[in-house]
Amino acid sequence: MTSVKLPVNGDDGAPASLADSEFTAEEASEPRAREGMGGLAKGLAIIEAFSATTVRMTVAEAARLADVTRPAARRCLLTLVDLGYLAHDGKFFTPLPRMLRLGGAYLSTSSLAQIAQPLLAAARDELQESVSLAVLDEGHSVFVGRAEALRIVSTGAKLGGRLPAYCSATGRVLLSQKSEGEIARHISAVPLRKLTPRTISAPDEVIAAIHRVQTDGYAISDEELELGMRAMAVPVKNRMGGIEAAVSVSVSSARVSVDAMRRDFLPVLQQVAARLERAL
Incomplete structure (x- = not known):
């Protein structure tokens, strides 16, 4: 097996000045797509691999999570370090504040997120609990608007945070507009893990929970994502009747019962959703 000495460069040719690395000729000759920038796609896949549960990564972990080769992962990571998006301590790569710019481009141009923010803040002040706005993205509920209460219940529900749709209140609301076939395909495509002993993970039960949104008009996730935390969500519909987003509130299960959530x-939440719907 022949080894070649290559500089650690980004796939677009930009230098990653931290180090050089030994790669085999086979590793160096990676296939490229005819259209588009393969290196950019790999870099974005690595960026998306960071989450509330994956706050730092090695080269090997990044390669596995992004489904790329280790040489490609290393080049992408070092380029992100050079550009100021990641820090590197010699082993682990961690996000830096500059990473917020990537999500900020959407939040600053999304009329939905801009319109929602003062409404979320008003609901937060009335309920004294954190209120959020989420949209669906590849099987995850993604928070694009957030008004934090002084007492923070969960680390998962942050602006830009992603929660699995099958067991989150917002996710079930967002999935409820899908057809039977689309829901079944989603359920079969994602790992239905029990994140807590209370997580609904049996496929039939998950589908039933999603269907209940259509009759109840809301969804509740009761300690399914995190023990001690429950959430309620309602749909925000567009002019065509499709679900555009979900508005939710997160509470401590020790302070607020499910009955109190329904009553108070x-x-x-329905008022916030109705005001957003009039603005869409």
Whole structure:
């Protein structure tokens, strides 16, 4: 097996000045797509691999999570370090504040997120709990708007945070507009892990929970994502009747019962959703 000495460059040719590395000739000759920038796609896949549960990564972990080769992962990571998006301590790569610019481009141009923010803040002040706006993205509920209460319940529900759709209140609301076939395909395509002992993970039960949104008009995730935390979500519909987003509230299960959420919180969330729908 022949080894070649290559500089650690980005796939677009930009230098990654931290180090050089030994790669085999086979590793160096990676296939490229005819259209588009393969290196950019790999870099974005690595960026998306960071999450609330994956706050730092090695080269090997990045390669596995992004489904790329280790040489490609290393080049992407070192380029992101040079550009100021990641820090590197010699082994682990961790995001830096500059990473917020990537999500900021969407948030600053999304009319939905801009319109929602003052409404979320008003609901937060009324309920004294954190209120969020989420959209669906590849099987995850992604928070694009957030008004934090002083007491923070969960680290998962942050602006830009991603939660698995099958067991989150926002995710079930967003999936509820899908056809039977689309819901079944989603359920079969994602790992239905029990994140807590209370997580609904049996496929039939998950589908039933999604269907209940259509009759109830809301969804509740009761300690399924995190013990001690429950959430309620309602749909925000566009002019065509499709679900555009979901508005949710997160509470401590020790302070707020499910019955109290239905009685006191549901009307407030429905009011926020109705005002957003009039603005869409």
